[in-house]
Amino acid sequence: MMNLHDGLARIAGPDAEPTSEQVAADLARGRSALRRRRTAQAAGGSVFMAAALAAVIVAGTGLSGGTTAPEAAGDRPSAGATVAGPTQLVAYQGEQPKGFTLDKVPQGWVLQGADEYGITIAPAGIPDVVPSNAPPGVPDNDPHSFEGKIMAQLQEFGPGDDLVGTGKKVTVAGKEAVFTKMLDQSTGHALFVKLGADRWMYVQVWDGLGWGEKQVVEFAGGIHVDDSAKVTHG
Amino acid sequence: MKNERDEQFHQFVVSRRAALVRTATLLTAGDAHLAEDLVQSTLTKLYVAWPAFQRADNPDGYVRRALVNALTDERRRWWRRSERSMAEVPDRVAAEHTGGDVSDGLRAALRELPPRMRAALVFRYFYDLDVADTADALGCSEGTVKSQTARALDRLRTVLGPNPSLATL
Numbered sequence: 001m002m003n004l005h006d007g008l009a010r011i012a013g014p015d016a017e018p019t020s021e022q023v024a025a026d027l028a029r030g031r032s033a034l035r036r037r038r039t040a041q042a043a044g045g046s047v048f049m050a051a052a053l054a055a056v057i058v059a060g061t062g063l064s065g066g067t068t069a070p071e072a073a074g075d076r077p078s079a080g081a082t083v084a085g086p087t088q089l090v091a092y093q094g095e096q097p098k099g100f101t102l103d104k105v106p107q108g109w110v111l112q113g114a115d116e117y118g119i120t121i122a123p124a125g126i127p128d129v130v131p132s133n134a135p136p137g138v139p140d141n142d143p144h145s146f147e148g149k150i151m152a153q154l155q156e157f158g159p160g161d162d163l164v165g166t167g168k169k170v171t172v173a174g175k176e177a178v179f180t181k182m183l184d185q186s187t188g189h190a191l192f193v194k195l196g197a198d199r200w201m202y203v204q205v206w207d208g209l210g211w212g213e214k215q216v217v218e219f220a221g222g223i224h225v226d227d228s229a230k231v232t233h234g
Numbered sequence: 235m236k237n238e239r240d241e242q243f244h245q246f247v248v249s250r251r252a253a254l255v256r257t258a259t260l261l262t263a264g265d266a267h268l269a270e271d272l273v274q275s276t277l278t279k280l281y282v283a284w285p286a287f288q289r290a291d292n293p294d295g296y297v298r299r300a301l302v303n304a305l306t307d308e309r310r311r312w313w314r315r316s317e318r319s320m321a322e323v324p325d326r327v328a329a330e331h332t333g334g335d336v337s338d339g340l341r342a343a344l345r346e347l348p349p350r351m352r353a354a355l356v357f358r359y360f361y362d363l364d365v366a367d368t369a370d371a372l373g374c375s376e377g378t379v380k381s382q383t384a385r386a387l388d389r390l391r392t393v394l395g396p397n398p399s400l401a402t403l
Contacts, residue, residue, distance in 0.1 A: 004390075007340040008360040011264045012256035023247045029274060030243060030281025140237055 035145065086210040089219055099229030100152065103222030106209060109150070113143020116230040118153025119223075120146065137207055152203045152220070154229045159192045167192075170213065173221040179213050182206070189216045201225055239284045247277060254301070260356045261305050263344035275304040298357070298371035305349050343393040347386055354379050355386040 018026075089104040096102065097114030105111070105121055112122040120143040128141065139148030159167055159178045167180035172193045182188035186207055193201040203220045205211055211219075254276065258269035279300055280287055290296040344352050350372055357368040358379070368383075369376045 004340075004359055008260055008356065011341050011344070012260050012360070013266075015252045015256065018247065018251040022251065023244060026247045026251070026274065026277045027240060027244055027281070029278045030284075031240070033278045034282045142237065 086212065086215050089215065089222075092222075099154070099226060101224040101226070103224075104219060106150070106219075112141075112149065116228060118151060121150040121152075122148070146204060146206065148206050148208060150203070150205050150209075150219075152201060152223050154195070154225055154231050155200050155202050156198045156231050158194060158200045168213070170217055172217050177217070177220070179216065187211070189213075191216050191220050193220055195225060199231060239281070242288070243281050243284060246280075250297075251277070254297070257298075257301060257356070257361075258305075260344075260360060261301065261349065261353050263347075263352060264341040272301065272304050276300045279304070292370070295367060295370050298367075299373060302350070302353055302371055302373070305353065339394055340390070343390050346393070347389060350374075351382045351386045354382040355390075358383050 087106040087108070090107045092102040092105045092111070094111055097111060097119050099116045100114065100119050102111065102119070108124055109121050110124045111119060112126075113120045122139045122143075126139055126141055137148045139145075159180065167178040170177050170179045170191075172191065175193050175195065177191055177193040180190050180192075182190050182204065187210065188207045189205045189211065191203040191205075193203070195201055201220070201223065203216065203223065205216055205219075209215070251273065254273045255269060258272040258276075259266060262268040262272060276297070280297070287293060287296055344355075347355065353372060354368055357363045357371055358365070363371070365376045365379050369379045372379065372382075374382075
């Protein structure tokens with residue numbers, strides 16, 4: 001007669017160790033899902049935006065980290081912390097990334113990573129290892145992760161109808177734009193700047209900078225996209 | 235570039251994936267493909283929620299809940315594909331298992347159980363979890379666990395026939 005436990009053990013199968021390929025694939029899936037989640041939050045829940053932003057992750061595998069450059073000195077603000085006032089913009093003095101030219105960065109922030117699709121700006125001095133139990137919004141060293149950071153990218157899609165309805169129409173360096181709040185963020189913002197047909201610059205500012213429309217528009221006005229930048233597609 | 239989350243997750247997968255696959259195989263009544271899907275879904279969710287998982291008072295319980303949640307998701311998907319529903323446990327007469335692999339009969343019997351009932355059986359009688367931990371894994375009351383496992387055992391007795399190991403449960 002069959003013992004129930006033994007029968008279940010036979011169905012469960014052998015205790016086979018995972019291959020290195022399986023482990024790597026699990027990690028890749030997790031990282032991809034986390035990025036999708038972060039970018040979907042950043043995109044204000046727009047399906048098109050989520051798809052477009054996911055595309056930059058796939059297409060932007062060459063996004064370089066460690067292209068940080070020195071800029072104006074200043075104490076590093078904590079992205080996850082409440083700041084007393086808006087973080088000041090200062091002249092960007094580092095090497096200019098390809099496809100994008102930066103006039104200004106927040107004081108104490110650096111260009112963390114860049115590729116032809118977009119740039120990531122983060123507080124200077126992020127430790128090599130960010131504790132895994134760090135609260136949400138604490139920036140890490142991964143330039144593909146946008147928590148606690150600023151990112152700008154060139155993309156095909158502008159704001160969805162929902163954001164057009166709720167966002168505020170503004171002008172950025174003479175170009176039409178839509179300014180809106182980031183989904184699930186208290187003080188974070190998103191800005192869509194129309195550069196041409198199916199060509200938008202998307203700027204995302206996480207919580208913590210104390211910025212409002214004035215600062216976001218001023219910052220975005222100092223980002224110049226040239227023809228070598230590539231458009232992410234949804 | 236790996237961060238601490240990646241390192242911890244990597245170690246977790248290396249040390250726990252095999253056990254997760256075995257559990258998932260039982261929860262899916264021996265469906266290896268569905269079990270692999272289940273494990274992948276669970277691991278992905280764990281990675282995304284890694285800080286919460288690290289803070290969990292009962293990490294093993296957290297993983298079990300994630301597996302069960304993924305199971306119900308997967309089962310819904312599978313049922314939709316096969317246009318099959320199982321609101322009630324179907325009646326079956328006792329099957330003869332005098333020849334062949336006896337686990338085939340058990341596998342068939344498990345397959346006839348609703349997924350949460352099957353999970354209750356697996357956690358209680360394969361992993362020897364107590365009623366409280368099983369209830370935690372299933373996200374239900376202890377009373378529900380007792381009734382689910384009792385019904386599951388009844389079904390196994392019906393399908394498998396008299397069996398000493400079932401008689402003592």
